Amino acid sequence: MPELGLLRAPRQVLFGDGTLEALPAVVAPHGQRFLVCTDAGLAATAHFDRLLGCLQRAGVAVTVWDATEPELPLANVTAAIRFARRADVDGIVGFGGGSSLDLAKLVALGCAHGEDLRPYLAGQAVPGPVLPLVAVPTTAGTGSEVTPVAVLTDPDQVLKVGVASAQLVPRAAIVDPTLTHGCPASVTAHAGIDALAHAIEAYTARSAAPPPDGLEGVFVGKNSLSDVLALDAIGHLAPNLLAAMQDEPAARSAVAYGSLAAGLAFGTAGTAAAHALQYPLGARTHTPHGLGTGLLLPHVMRFNRACRAAELADVARAAGWGSDAGASIDGVARLVAAIGLPAGLSDLGVERADLPAMAKQAAGITRLAANNPRILDAAGALEILSAAWHPTTTQPREVAA
Numbered sequence: 589m590p591e592l593g594l595l596r597a598p599r600q601v602l603f604g605d606g607t608l609e610a611l612p613a614v615v616a617p618h619g620q621r622f623l624v625c626t627d628a629g630l631a632a633t634a635h636f637d638r639l640l641g642c643l644q645r646a647g648v649a650v651t652v653w654d655a656t657e658p659e660l661p662l663a664n665v666t667a668a669i670r671f672a673r674r675a676d677v678d679g680i681v682g683f684g685g686g687s688s689l690d691l692a693k694l695v696a697l698g699c700a701h702g703e704d705l706r707p708y709l710a711g712q713a714v715p716g717p718v719l720p721l722v723a724v725p726t727t728a729g730t731g732s733e734v735t736p737v738a739v740l741t742d743p744d745q746v747l748k749v750g751v752a753s754a755q756l757v758p759r760a761a762i763v764d765p766t767l768t769h770g771c772p773a774s775v776t777a778h779a780g781i782d783a784l785a786h787a788i789e790a791y792t793a794r795s796a797a798p799p800p801d802g803l804e805g806v807f808v809g810k811n812s813l814s815d816v817l818a819l820d821a822i823g824h825l826a827p828n829l830l831a832a833m834q835d836e837p838a839a840r841s842a843v844a845y846g847s848l849a850a851g852l853a854f855g856t857a858g859t860a861a862a863h864a865l866q867y868p869l870g871a872r873t874h875t876p877h878g879l880g881t882g883l884l885l886p887h888v889m890r891f892n893r894a895c896r897a898a899e900l901a902d903v904a905r906a907a908g909w910g911s912d913a914g915a916s917i918d919g920v921a922r923l924v925a926a927i928g929l930p931a932g933l934s935d936l937g938v939e940r941a942d943l944p945a946m947a948k949q950a951a952g953i954t955r956l957a958a959n960n961p962r963i964l965d966a967a968g969a970l971e972i973l974s975a976a977w978h979p980t981t982t983q984p985r986e987v988a989a
Contacts, residue, residue: 591812592796592798592799592811592812593811593812593813593814594796594803594808594811594813594814594856595813595814595817595852595856596736596754596757596855596856597734597757597852597855598723598733598734598757598758598759598760598761599759599760600614600759600760600761601734601760601761601763601848601852602614602760602761602762602763602764603763603844603845603848604763604764604765605764605765605766605841606764606766607762607763607764608638608639608642608724608762608764608766608767609642610762611639611642611643611646611681611722611724611762612642612643612645612646612648613646614722614760614762615643615646615648615679615681615722616646618678618679618720618722618759619677619678619679619720620647620648620649620678621648621649621651621675621676621677621678621679622643622648622649622650622651622677622678622679622680622681623650623651623652623653623671623672623675623677623679623680623681623695624639624640624643624650624651624652624653624680624681624682624683625653625656625668625680625681625682625683625684625688625689625691625692625695626652626653626654626656626682626683626684626688627654627655627656627657627684627687627688628654628655630654630683630684630688630726631652631654635726635767636683639681639683639724643681651672651675651677653668653671653672653691653695655667655668656668656684656687656688656691657687658687659687659740659741659748659870659874660687660690660691660694660739660740660741661740661741661743662705662740662741662742662743663743664691665691665694665695665698665705665740666698666703666705668691668694668695668698669694669695669698669699669703669705670703672695672698672699673698673699673703677699677719678719678720679696679719679720679721679722680692680695680696680699680719680720680721680722681721681722681723681724682721682722682723682724682732682733682758683724683726684725684726684727685725685726685727685729685730685775685779686727686729686730686732686739686779686877689723689725689730689732689733690730690732690737690738690739690740691738692721692723692758693718693721693732693738693751693756693758694738694740694751695719696718696719696720696721696756697714697718697719697738697751697755697756699718699719700716700717700718700719701714701715701716701718705740705751708751708753709742709749709751713753714751714753714755714756716755717755718755718756720759721758721759722758722759722760722761722762723758723760723761723762724761724762724763724764724767725761725763725767725768725844725847726767726768726771727768727771727775727776727779728765728768728771728776728779728780728783728832728840728843728844728846728847729778729779729780729781729782729783729847729878730779730782730783730847730851730877731783731786731847731848731850731851731852731854731855732851733758733761733762733763733848733851734757734758734761734848734851734852734855735756735757735851735854735855736752736753736754736755736756736757736806736855737750737751737752737756737806737855738750738751738756739751739877741871747867747868747871747949748866748867748870748871748877749867750955752806752807752955753806754806757855761848763844763845763847763848765837765840765841765844765845766840768832768840768843768844769835769837769840770835771835773833773834774928775876776829776832776833776843777829777833777878777927777928777929778876778877778878778879778882779847779878780825780829780832780833780843780846780847780878780927781829781878781879781881781882781885781923781924781927781929782877782878782881782882783821783825783843783846783847783850783851784821784822784825784826784829784846784850784882784885784920784923785859785862785863785878785881785882785885786821786847786850786851786853786854786859787817787818787819787821787822787825787846787849787850787853787854788818788822788885788889788903788916788920789854789858789859789860789861789862789863789888789959790810790814790815790817790818790850790853790854790857790858790859791810791814791815791818791819791822791853791857791899791902791903792810792860792889792892792896792899792900792903792961793807793809793810793857793858793859793860793959793960793961794809794810794860794958794959794960794961795809795810795811795961796808796809796810796811796857797809805955806858806955807854807856807857807858807859807955807956807959808856808857808858809857809858809959810857810899811856811857813856814852814853814854814856814857815853815857817849817850817852817853818849818850818853818854818857819902819903819906820846820849820906821846821847821848821849821850821853822846822903822906822907823846823906823907823908824842824843824845824846824849825842825843825846825847825850826906826907826908826909826919826923827842827907827908828842828843828846829843829923829927830923830926830927833927857959858955858956858959859956859959860888860956860957860959860960860961860964861884861888861891861892861950861956861957861960861964861968861969861972862881862884862885862888863881863956864950864951864953864956864957864960864964864969865880865884865888865946865947865950865969865972865973866880866881866884867949867950867953867956868945868946868949868950869884869933869936869938869946872938872942872946873936873937873938875936879929879930882924882927882929883924883929883930883932883933883976884972884976885920885924886917886920886921886924887972887975887976887979888960888972889916889917889920890917890975891962891968891971891972891975892960892961892962893913893914893917894962895961895962896913896961897912897913898913900912900913900916900917901913901915901916903916904916904919907919931979932976932977932978932979933973933976933977933978934977934978938977940974940977943970943973943974943977944966944970946969946973947966947967947969947970947973948966948969950964950966950969950973951964951965951966951968951969957969
């Protein structure tokens with residue numbers, strides 16, 4: 589029998605082709621004045637026209653912020669919060685990829701509790717509910733539409749940092765796979781491999797401790813409910829990502845569903861080493877988030893293999909790659925290569941001399957490092973980074989937990 593289950597999610601989650609048409613009914617209970625957070629590229633698309641048409645049919649007064657910047661610099665977030673507060677909106681609609689959805693969460697937070705987000709970056713708890721938020725993703729990867737985390741770039745730390753709180757979970761998520769049609773192959777690849785990393789890290793995270801103490805915090809570890817969603821996500825993502833890059837509609841739907849399921853899984857269980865290591869990597873190289881997590885993932889899996897062999901075997905079976913831990917690691921490595929990710933960190937311009945500082949930074953992101961099933965101190969982080977720097981030269985050791 590399952591020992592412990594926990595799941596945090598929006599009050600409503602709609603999935604399927606055409607579900608964007610339900611937006612009027614979804615936003616109606618939350619007010620009549622909404623800010624839509626998106627980026628300039630998406631604001632010029634037919635998909636955005638569909639969104640505006642839905643809101644207009646609901647009689648909603650719409651204000652648009654279309655200046656979302658990649659990697660979300662703190663100054664960009666602050667400007668969006670000030671814009672929203674001047675508009676005096678009742679709620680927020682996030683429309684786009686991870687940056688737009690995370691911006692929408694942070695604007696909802698800033699409108700409710702003030703524009704200065706630095707206390708939350710330092711770990712202060714969000715004091716209460718944020719403005720009502722409806723999340724509508726146009727990429728399949730971040731899972732941000734259902735998670736309690738928003739990531740931005742803090743210039744003081746030269747590092748991507750997260751604001752994490754159950755208050756940031758959107759009130760509703762609408763996942764319409766048709767909105768991902770036409771997404772560039774590279775964006776599809778980076779988002780999709782990131783979703784696979786979400787699912788695998790959620791399934792192989794530390795185990796959730798019994799309540800009440802074990803359920804404190806945002807990421808509580810793997811449990812019986814998150815495990816079901818994580819494996820379901822893997823089964824949809826792994827076999828369909830390459831076809832989704834070719835814009836095949838059925839594969840697009842499968843990957844969108846897999847991303848959603850992975851978001852629900854890690855939104856409670858959490859991610860771990862691959863994401864902790866990606867934060868300093870992304871800050872140094874200014875490369876897409878999913879590129880980093882995907883490149884690092886097989887090395888993290890190898891590092892964790894001895895204490896998560898059974899779970900990694902389950903990953904292999906769910907993906908259709910075999911029935912043992914080694915098959916899951918090899919399968920991820922093959923997929924990473926097939927979607928065109930670089931072979932190693934050295935290909936991104938990372939110098940070997942950079943690795944110790946990156947390892948120290950990653951180990952200091954305790955929300956993620958402490959969720960890894962094997963202790964991730966600076967030495968362990970350096971071991972993984974060294975293996976990923978030039979993969980033909982060394983691999984992380986597999987040791988008992």
